[in-house]
Amino acid sequence: WNEPIILENPDKGFTGLSLDSYSDSTSRAVGEIKIPKGVLRETPPSIPGLPEVEVVRHYTRLSQMSYGVDNGPVPLGSCTMKYNPRIAWEIAFDERIANLHPLQDERTVQGLLEILFELQKWLANITGMDVCTLHPAAGAHGELAGVLTIRRYHEVKGRADLKREIIVPDSAHGTNPASASMAGFVTVTVPTGEDGNIDMEALRAVVGKRTAGLMITNPSTLGLFEERIGDIVKLVHEYDALLYYDGANLNGILGYARPGDMGFDIAHLNLHKTFSSPHGGGGPGAGPVCVKDRVVDETRNIRLSDLLPGYLVVYDEEKGIYRLKHPGPHSVGLIKSFFGNVVPLVWAYVYIASLGPQGLRRVSEHAVLATNYFIKLIEGVRGFEIPYGKGRFRKNEVVLSARPLAEETGVTAMDVAKGLLDAGFYAPTVYFPLIVKEALQVEFTESETIENIERYAERLKEISRVAYENPDEAKKWPINTSVKIIDYVKGDHPRTLAPTWRVYVRKQRGELS
Amino acid sequence: WNEPIILENPDKGFTGLSLDSYSDSTSRAVGEIKIPKGVLRETPPSIPGLPEVEVVRHYTRLSQMSYGVDNGPVPLGSCTMKYNPRIAWEIAFDERIANLHPLQDERTVQGLLEILFELQKWLANITGMDVCTLHPAAGAHGELAGVLTIRRYHEVKGRADLKREIIVPDSAHGTNPASASMAGFVTVTVPTGEDGNIDMEALRAVVGKRTAGLMITNPSTLGLFEERIGDIVKLVHEYDALLYYDGANLNGILGYARPGDMGFDIAHLNLHKTFSSPHGGGGPGAGPVCVKDRVVDETRNIRLSDLLPGYLVVYDEEKGIYRLKHPGPHSVGLIKSFFGNVVPLVWAYVYIASLGPQGLRRVSEHAVLATNYFIKLIEGVRGFEIPYGKGRFRKNEVVLSARPLAEETGVTAMDVAKGLLDAGFYAPTVYFPLIVKEALQVEFTESETIENIERYAERLKEISRVAYENPDEAKKWPINTSVKIIDYVKGDHPRTLAPTWRVYVRKQRGELS
Amino acid sequence: MLKTIGVKSVEELFSDIPETYRLKFEDWLRLDIGFGRPLSEVELKRLMDEKLSKNTVLRTPPFMGGGVYPHYVPPVVKYTISRGEFLTAYTPYQAEISQGLMQAIFEYQSLMAELLEMDVVNASMYDWGSALAEAVLMVARVNKGRSKFLIPKNTNPFHKRVVEAYTRPHGIRLVEVGYDRVTGEVDLEDVKSKLDSETAGVYVQYPNFFGVIESGVKEVFELAHERGALTVAGVYPVSLGLLKPPGELGADIAVGEGQSLGLGMNYGGPHLGIFAVRYDMKLIRQMPGRLIGLTTTRDGSERAFSMVLQTREQHIRREKATSNICTNEALMAIAAAVYMSLLGGTGLRRLSEINYYNAHYAQMKLSEAGLDTKVFESDFFNEFPVSFNGVGLRYREVHEGLLARRIHGGLYVGDYYPELGETALFAFTEVHSKDDIDLLAGTLSEILRGERGVP
Amino acid sequence: MLKTIGVKSVEELFSDIPETYRLKFEDWLRLDIGFGRPLSEVELKRLMDEKLSKNTVLRTPPFMGGGVYPHYVPPVVKYTISRGEFLTAYTPYQAEISQGLMQAIFEYQSLMAELLEMDVVNASMYDWGSALAEAVLMVARVNKGRSKFLIPKNTNPFHKRVVEAYTRPHGIRLVEVGYDRVTGEVDLEDVKSKLDSETAGVYVQYPNFFGVIESGVKEVFELAHERGALTVAGVYPVSLGLLKPPGELGADIAVGEGQSLGLGMNYGGPHLGIFAVRYDMKLIRQMPGRLIGLTTTRDGSERAFSMVLQTREQHIRREKATSNICTNEALMAIAAAVYMSLLGGTGLRRLSEINYYNAHYAQMKLSEAGLDTKVFESDFFNEFPVSFNGVGLRYREVHEGLLARRIHGGLYVGDYYPELGETALFAFTEVHSKDDIDLLAGTLSEILRGERGVP
Missing domain, CATH: 3.90.1150.10 (Aspartate Aminotransferase, domain 1)
Known part of the structure; x- marks a missing residue:
């Protein structure tokens, strides 16, 4: 396998898309192009145009060197890589959606608005919140929407200068502190106790009048449900700080518990996790944000939903049509230019409609079953341990530590991951959460069959065996994948850094250094 | 790679398609199933139902072990494996076509009928014939339609008992004699002369009052245009036999010559060759048959088109609608139950519409250019020769003979084919046409770039070099493909023959022998 | 390229076409072909949308069958057959790089075999009608010397017309068997009276054209076997979830329409002709069409697939082939395999x-x-x-x-x-x-x- | 499975959820979620068809732009991004089995770099508005201490609102620059008067929101550079076949909307935020978003791709990251790569x-x-x-x-x-x-x- 970079093809001035003849008549009528010389491009972009057949072949080959849920299990912890049903693909990619302009007259898009309106309502009911915006384009974007909303909340209350801190557990995803920073907050970290819950003492020590909010993932990235969530909520609310629910792990409690019932004020959902829209190699996602519609300012009649960024679909009783409500004066405003990522939104709609509440509850049941069954299968495998919350049931995921293995054989979590790759599995999330040494975070979701889980566990046992018997062999993994060990240092070094073909070529020519 | 057979999965009584809940109410209303015991199936078919994700994974893996034009050049002679444009895919697979029942009221399918009517007309003009039926489902099916029409012709003229012979050149596809047999004719073979044309003397010797028709492919399977076609037509017509044009190689003369102009009475086209509808691993095809609408019986006003099998789309001037004309009393009747293979038909329509006459002529120009350029590239390569019609331009394809190579090194045409496979090319058609020893029939079509043709020629040179320097190495090919040399004897032997998993399992169990 | 070839213009490459027949570019352009000029993709898409919008949008799927039925097509079927590796593949004559394609077709054969409980299924025929016609021809080949074939009146009349067209050149007499006006089923007495030593075979379609479930198939087939005739069953696969499979009822050959297994109605095609026979070399050797078989690599170490019994086929046997069929409905067979795998x-x-x-x-x-x-x-x-x-x-x-x-x-x-x-x-x-x-x-x-x- | 785990029912696995918060099945079922029951695929398909048919069928594509435009989407683009290997892939953190995906994204970066004539392009942002907002934040990071950012009035107002939301917490002052009422272009005098040592950067969108081609971009950018401000260009890729690329006009950063390159309008998303910078490590280190780079295997024998400069990103740098972006619009970037490869x-x-x-x-x-x-x-x-x-x-x-x-x-x-x-x-x-x-x-x-x- 050695597929050329598309730009290595000779540029013969060819184009693979027939555009001509349609517009000849308008060009004849118009005559010359009058664009001022100073901004007129002299030569077309240096991009070889290829016949469609060569484009298809090239990207077909590249796709065959890619790996997704369609190729086999992708038990990446915290990523909820479940199957992406094809019925949703067929509907979400429908041209009757693709061809709609976001600023089109609402009366011309009633079908889509009805779908989006219902989705807002369903997500509110699933989370136990009151109002959902479908605006954010991804989970982290939802977090940004959420923390900006927290900021607006304190601004409206006139305390933005005081409320400077967002508390985040040490097991949190990197996006949480990063989002807090994006909204101008300072992040305060609280540790996780041995039982897998947040250390309440430590939390009490940091919560205070500077606290603007708390962001937590529940179940946590350890796959554990926060047992003292009631106390946490109460404590944080005492300081009029808001509770933010990171929905990354909702797949573990879907239909069993709702952030709204736990007292959270704001929650985001990852539709490309829990609601089966595909990851696409890193997007598009969709990260709706839902809030409790609590009163923020009684005199001015401002509620929390008024602060949310983005557009809301509302039903105009009087005219009997759905309308798009643009963000009002108290709102965060817009965090992307237009509505939201409609394709994943419709995908999630189809998913929810096809499962109904019964099916959604079965999702978390099957996901949690898979996790705990897997735990039983690998319990006692030499070299691995499951830190935190000993004996507790995990929810959507489990975190193994290969610390003993690493210490005793030198075979690290990364080596284990490559050993799984070699057996045709996608590797687990490694070295995350940060509080677990040599972490391997595994999440099967409800999509994987019992056979796949068992095969995966078998492979882990085999890896353990090889590591103890012949650690040198284990250090050679992966050997079955398309490329061998990659030179990451070269990739990152300023001298050799080549983030585009253009840079690579210019460095070869000595034009850049 | 070792993908299990789908039936090896455990049957857990699962189904991957949710059918339920929709029809519960009708089943409740109906009550019991009253099918008589004697014909009621006792247990469901022994087929494991799989979750959609496992189905997708299985067939994705199988597809990755398949190879088509989307993967690289498939220069199979006589197969015209050109690129299948995705715009046609998008349109031909449209649900507004898929959901139409063939017996639906014509007034409800006017859009499709208009397309099919225009296609009939275009194909008639492309071939220089008068009337085309879109009924036949493949090239060979078109041949059957054609020879049955020849038979009807002689029946209507009351001479079916006399007209028993169909003449076929020795370079013909196997389908020609097989089709003649299907229509109850005896096949008479005429040899090809050294110049690549039909041996006129030999033809004169066999044409006679028993001759019902002559079937030829022009350009022939040697890629040569039959230069004496005028004489042949005249000769055959003298005996009131019909001339049948096998359209397999039309891609070599598209827009340059038409069977109708040459005097042919009947012609079939392979839309899945010349008109870019995809082969699908062996179908669906479409093999429309066009005829000159000559009078067959003046008194009864029977014309050749009245004999054609299948349905014709006609325009009803009076009502201003398109109608479906069912086969009349003189017709061959039906050779499939309903209209035709509409998906490839619409595909071809899109192809013709997108190219227009200008583009269609460029198709044959590029295809013929590719052939003759390739010939120049490999001329003089040791071990290969190009028999017949020395120095003549080839049209859509060329036939190399590896006879010298085989004689001098023991490396056969089949070994050469495997050596091409090994380099990532699809092999050429081998050992065909039968009149060429160690034949390698190569057809690039207009789709292949000059770079691909050059790479292919380079590989042939390399193969020649290896064959002469190290024939043992050449005999080991292929080494890069997924499976090594296959045991065809075991596949074919009655004791081990396993045309289904069921047979394989029953033989293992000793239930079959 | 022209220079390498040694010609001045591309037209020169066509100079071997006698001038009488060689089209001038102007004349070719004048013909009514396409829209007289290349269309851009943009206009083509618009044009086709406009044309297809002339089809009537019905409020429900049509309440119409007669051998073709509106059924649900799972998107995963369309997805699978749209993958280029399958869609654009040629017939798998080159086994080494077509193993996946061959396995998919083998699986179609195998899944269909389970549905029918018949051992051998070919890689597909064009449709039900042509599959039945080929079955009648095959019966005549196997039962050489017998020229009569019984075909009930409650057989799908479209299928009957195909049988007529295929068999006419071969002197096979199609004898119609009546149906019982009360039950709608084949008239058993009529079968008995017409079955004789001249009879090569008997066909029964169940459910028959009226949708009626033939409760007496087994008896008809037993009677036929007693007289040395071969039996051909016609089946609608969707019914076989509830109806006894032809293999259990004594069919020597089973034919049917696979359109219901995940294919669109497509206004008549592509459909999927099912063709199956009992495991009997006498029958198998006379089967029409392609067969993919399971074998191994020559060293026996790995499974492999190959085309088997190719000597029956036209590209080898030419005028002596069991049929002229070459291109069949392979992609549709894969669609049906995906469908059956999904449903189970x-x-x-x-x-x-x-x-x-x-x-x-x-x-x-x-x-x-x-x-x-x-x-x-x-x-x-x-x-x-x-x-x-x-x-x-x-x-x-x-x-x-x-x-x-x-x-x-x-x-x-x-x-x-x-x-x-x-x-x-x-x-x-x-x-x-x-x-x-x-x-x-x-x-x-x-x-x-x-x-x-x-x- | 329950037995292996050692529980009696699956509900037991949820027993750690405090009872106060644990939903009873009945209560959950009572909520308005979906249609109250699972829908079969058949009814789901019908239902969605009915809903979508409530959208108005217009006679022509809308004559509307404002940052999103109806453009032709070649079917080959949809085909490519529908292939499961791309569609269902995760972010390519596991380089070894994601080389194809990474090459495709690298090619997007590389093709876009040629279109823009900018050296470094990231793997995508959400859309134009958010890309611009991140650019303003980046400018403020690079030009630390300067708090003013000039943004012309003829900038797309939707983009401006996004910039406001993103920058508000960071104390960046957005200063509006007027436009010339006669030409519709940015008022150069106003730029001059507002550019000062406090100015971190200047933005120019061309064509601007009115569709007008800004003929003075280069001058604005030169003025900005003279005052030590960074320059940000906003581009509409389709215009770059005719307009000078931002790289030639002196842009330090270019942002834009890739929707026009083979994506549907999708009623607002997914779109494709373009983000590019000049080759300058000072800038590159402050870029938001993912970057795929070309490297080799460790033995140097083969090309390979990897994520580069990950230390800028949230999963490594957490609160110190250049952005919180994680999931971006990778599949849309691949779509744009296919589109650009096709057109050339x-x-x-x-x-x-x-x-x-x-x-x-x-x-x-x-x-x-x-x-x-x-x-x-x-x-x-x-x-x-x-x-x-x-x-x-x-x-x-x-x-x-x-x-x-x-x-x-x-x-x-x-x-x-x-x-x-x-x-x-x-x-x-x-x-x-x-x-x-x-x-x-x-x-x-x-x-x-x-x-x-x-x-």
């Missing part, structure tokens, strides 16, 4: 039940609407004749009334069975909801009451 | 020309229809404002007239630019045929003559 036996059973229930529910509702839905006494699967003889309307008028409300009614059968008069076959599948059926019944009832036109 | 430079140029010609033809026709199409003097690309101030109709009325004929007119801009009064931006691309434009002009002319309603 359990799903196929359930599918069959839903079809049965919906049709029987419709029978109830149409009866309530005042129609005669008991033309025949025997039970039916998902289709049944509705007689309008007693209601004072021609079916044509009823059809117009339905169409005016954008509903497509059944198939008028009076042309093929004058004895049934104003009768139409109505079909119901899993795509028809209860609401659809209620709408049909309600509308028919309106029409009978004389309320024509758009509501 | 030549096709992109031609596409650009067609857009230009169609819009200029429309300007002629709309002028002939009696409308003021010269609100600004400078040349425009594929979009221009049409003023209805002189015709005695509010644009709302015109819009209603068009809609009654199933034509969707332009974007009313009076809300954002009260000084322009009854003015709407009309956009024209390669999807609008001459006939479409003539239809629009004819209809507008009818409306002006008072012939309202359906013809």
